[in-house]
Amino acid sequence: MKLRADHVAGAAFVIFGAAIIALSGDLPTGQLSMPGSGFLPKIVASLTILFGLLLVLRGGESPAFSELAWDDGKHALLVTAIASIAIGLYEHLGFFFTMLLMMVTLLLVIERRNPIRAVVYSLAIVAFTYVSFVYGLKTPLPEFSF
């Protein structure tokens, strides 16, 4: 049997639903007259498993898993990596330096743009945003705090 996209997606939802039920072990289900905090999560997790199984059963109509296009995967991976580093640094380096570094890195590493243009564009955008938020909208942004 050929592995289809919906087989993978359905199985993932079944596992997710089962994990929620496992994690709900400590939560009291209660009774119908007094439902506990685990009552609805267990019902919804069971429905997730049911719908996941339905997806697996109907999976034959979906495209083959191997045919899914992942050509944007490298772009997605690089953007995720750069963004996650920026998020980690955000409260330490502050808005200005973190966002400047993130934008320049995105433009140079992923987009291969002219370095001078990338730096000037990033600097202008970050400075404009900083001034707009801090002075225009009176919304403080994180500052450098090492």
Next chain:
Amino acid sequence: MDSTFISLMHGFAIAFQPDNLWYAFLGCLVGTLVGVLPGIGPLSGISILLPVTFGLNATQAVIMLAGIYYGSQYGGSTTSILMRIPGEASSVMTCIDGNAMAKKGRAGAALCIAAVGSWVAGTFGVIMLTLVAPPLATIALKFGPPEYTAMLILGLIFLAYMSSSSLVRTLLMACIGLLLGMIGIDNMTGHFRYSFDLAELGDGIGIVPVAVGLFGLGEILSTPSHTVVGEVITPKFRELLPNRQEWRESFWPIIRGSGLGFIIGIIPGSAHIISSFLSYALERRVSKHPEEFGKGAVAGVAGPESANNSASTGAFVPMLALGIPTGPITAVLIGALMVHGVNSGPQLVSEHPDVFWGFVASMYVGNLMLLALNLPLVGLFVTVLRIPYAYLYPLIIMFCIVGVYEVSHSVVDVYIMLIMGILGYALKKFSFDPAPLVLGLVISPIFEQSLRQSLIMSNGDYTIFFMRPISLGLLIVSAIMLALSAYTFMMKRRDWRATLAEVEAGEVQQ
């Protein structure tokens, strides 16, 4: 009726205050830009700009955020007509005939018809909202927990029925949203649920990180810049006015689109998207020259553009009168009101008349502003469209991070946004629509509370839902929707939803 008129006049007095006019203008301008730019939808636009409204009062905040919503419906048509790329999902149908008109040298006329149609429909929608919402809110005051439970079930099933993806997929997404909404402290017992000892998760997962992640970052992750290409057709200013025949051809489609859009707007689901598709199908069916559709038919622009604007206003009826979101955008708007200590719902009209009537009146003004904005500023929008996507998306990522962080000053929320972005990317690969997930997340606390309250008040007797007439009626409609979906599935019939899915996929890939 007299009291409605007096209240509306009070609303105009609020809407015409200089500050409120300014925020309506700002919302409309930003909304138009959000609509013009491909890749940023009204949902991510509203979510990203939500923190900016924290310094405003509730009336100003909702005026500005709603301006972004209906402004984006206007702006989406510009990109569709000039580039054949839908700036916003509801503008998919406008791509077809709008761009064909542009290629014939009628870009200006197409933009003008879209703007005038949007204005007529938007104004019609607000008039209907003014008339329908207050009496509906009075009826809704009689609702108890069983009615709310039944209505939320109907909302989810209606969303699944109207969705262009399959029933199972939509319900799966709604289940994931409901589960995400259960993270944090259980309000009725005080138990911590799925918070993994993280204090930040005690309050649950917010709508903003989820919405921005799924719709903002998720879209960026799946769109490498080399895939975004498009030629912009520049209209000449003197060609902006349609000729007499084009006005005549657009008159009835605008009227029909306005009525159809409002009715669909009230129904849960991605109303503004569905309404534009149905309006296009209706216009082609009633046209004496259906063969012209796809080749630059004026009705193919006028109908869908009117319908999506009217629908976006119609979606405010259940949001304001019942406190129930009909889609993720109204869900975020409800969240925005909650941030300002205002609960939308039946009590909104009586407890916060300034917010309700100020907001309604501002929409009359906002629609007029949009008409005045869209045509003279078309040159500016063309310039914005020429900014390469490679320079645009780093800017959007920056706004995603800043927007989410500013909501609660928590870096955990920003990480949640990143995780949701990755989830949004994966869901797109497997053809899931994330909108029901956001809706599930928003209604989760209301749904759980009303379900448990219903069971407690009936001492565990679940027939309470069938013993009360309103609740029973709502559940019967839900059952009919489920039966219709099952029938379509078992008969393997292709209906309008399958065609909509195809058209959406085809156009977005352009």
